[in-house]
Amino acid sequence: MLFLLTDIYFCNNHQELSKLNTTTMASKKYSLLLGALCLILTNLSAQSYDWKDSSLVPKNGKSQHSEFLQNQYPFPAKPRNQWEVGLSVGNVAISGDVNARIPQIGWGAHVRKAFGYIFSARLAYSGGIAKGMNWNPAFNYGKNTAWKSNYIAPINVQSPPNSGNLRQLQSTNGFLPYPVGQLTGDPVYYNYRTVSHQLALQGIITLNNIRFHKSKTGFVIYGLGGIGGLIYESKVDALDASGLPYNALFRSVYNKYQVAHKNKGDILRDLRAGMDKKYETAAEGQNLRRPKLFDMTFKPTVQVGVGVAFKLSKRFSVGVEEVLSWTNDDLLDGQRWQESSMGDAAMTRDFDTWHYTSVNLNYSLGSKAVEPLWWLNPLDYAYNELNAPRHMKMPKPVLDDADGDGVTDQFDNEPNTPAGCPVDSHGVSRDTDGDGVPDCKDKELITPTQCQPVDADGVGKCPDPECCKNPVIAPPTCNLVDLPSINFAGNGTTLSAEAKALVGSVASSLRGNPECKMIVCGSAAKSKSGQALGQKRVDAIVKYLVEVQGISADRVVAQYDCHEGDPSVVELRAEKK
DSSP states (O other): OHHHHHHHHHHHTOGGGGGOOGGGOOOHHHHHHHHHHHHHHHHTTOOOOOTTOGGGSOGGGHHHHHHHHTTSSSSOOOOOBOEEEEEEEEEEEEESSSOBOSOOEEEEEEEEEESSSSEEEEEEEEEEEEEEEOSSOBOOOTTOHHHHTTSOOOOEEEOOTTOTTEEEEEETTEEEEEETTOOOSOOBOOEEEEEEEEEEEEEEEESSOOOTTOSBOSEEEEEEEEEEEEEEEEEEOOBOTTSOBOHHHHHHHHHHOSSGGGOHHHHHHHHHHHOOOOOOEEOTTOSTTSOEETTEEEEEEEEEEEEEEEEOSSSEEEEEEEEEEEOSOSOTTSOOBOOOSSSOOOBOOSOOEEEEEEEEEEEEEOSSSBSOGGGBOTTHHHHHHHHSOSSOOOOOOSSOOTTOSSSOGGGOSOTTOOTTOOBOTTSOBOOTTOSSSOTTTOSSSSOOGGGOSOOTTSOOOOOOOGGGSSOOOOOOOOOOOSOOEEEOOTTOOSOOHHHHHHHHHHHHHHHHOTTOOEEEEEEOOSSHHHHHHHHHHHHHHHHIIIIISOOOGGGEEEEEEEEOSOTTEEEEEEOOO
């Protein structure tokens, strides 16, 4: 526990953390979790890689790197970057003809490699078990092999000769007479359970890893596209535990809820309560005419997706992403027939889509390699060299300056200027008062003409005039005028940048008028809370004048209730004598 608290203290650099005790910790589990968070936060402050380190350069970049170090090539070689591996868990769903149940378990794994700062490639596996069930009944299932063998499905209405008020509904069991307008046959509630596995090669474009104001980024947003293959097996729950159809259950639910769309939840709850959820019947399409792999239906896929990843440490990151897979297949959910009140069912036009929404935990592999490039700024080398050059080859001066006064020898009219002496544009030492002694050696910078010639130190001899032998010293006066008022926002008591600038200008005036004192004048608030707030604002200004601007405390007078104006305004006034 001691080392954990120590790590936390240094991680946050905050004294209050040292006061933590075991009574505030629920268990060792939470202590370890807090320590891990501390380590993660400290790792985020790590610096970018050393571009001069030859061990980080792959073999195909060694030649460029060597030329770069010898200043024969302007760009450093691209470093060897780490591989990323990751695991994911999330929700798998199928968008098709049967309503999907959410959430349903999905899983995945991947390996990823960056080929540049923006583009990377990923080999990704994903799988899951998707389920679905319709809340609205179906009657037009006579072409669906998973249902027609167990349920009476009317698929066509005919009028036989001499039938009178009768019509016939053609079913799988022949022709049965029913009164005109009566829809008979077994209602069916479509459902499915699809087990799927998918392998895809994806290209990933990182959208925001180039952040020119930081050497590293804490998160990345990316889009992806890819191609792959999906194998799946779809089954439906058409029979109960005894191997019999759900005729009675389906008919009971159908008769109970006449307006299905108003009772979706109740319908699904009643159906699930009465079904065994074994999914024993192969869905339509599971036959030899469709491509097979591992005894499952195989379909090529096209993928698109988006995601965002957050950096936890130099090695770990966590991400959230959504991937859609198009299969050009309408049987992922085991159903492809439209409902129709009359006539044969028509095949649906839309194709089923496979969705995977996941949370990814990623880990970077490799010891002699930098982080994956999507986490780094490609301009890191350039900006670091501009800030603190370690490699740039600076050109030598073309023109000499022997005395180092900043004026090249060819334009210098005084080639031996003493070191440290300011010169004019011709390289001649400045002599402000023209007494023949340069300013850098003149102890009397401004010597009146009548007091010259001067001595070697530039000091002249001036007799005192008669009028100044007994001077009358005038009393000091204060010239502080037009002092500003300081505004505070809301209930704030701290000085804004604008307020600090105003107070700083007043401090400069005080330093130029040493005989002046100043009053910091607060508003006379009626409430106690307002009085306390006004006092804090006055004290904040006084503290800034004394502690930051260096104004003597005896020159600043605090008055907390000297004006009746806006309580958010503190007035600055010169003290009247």
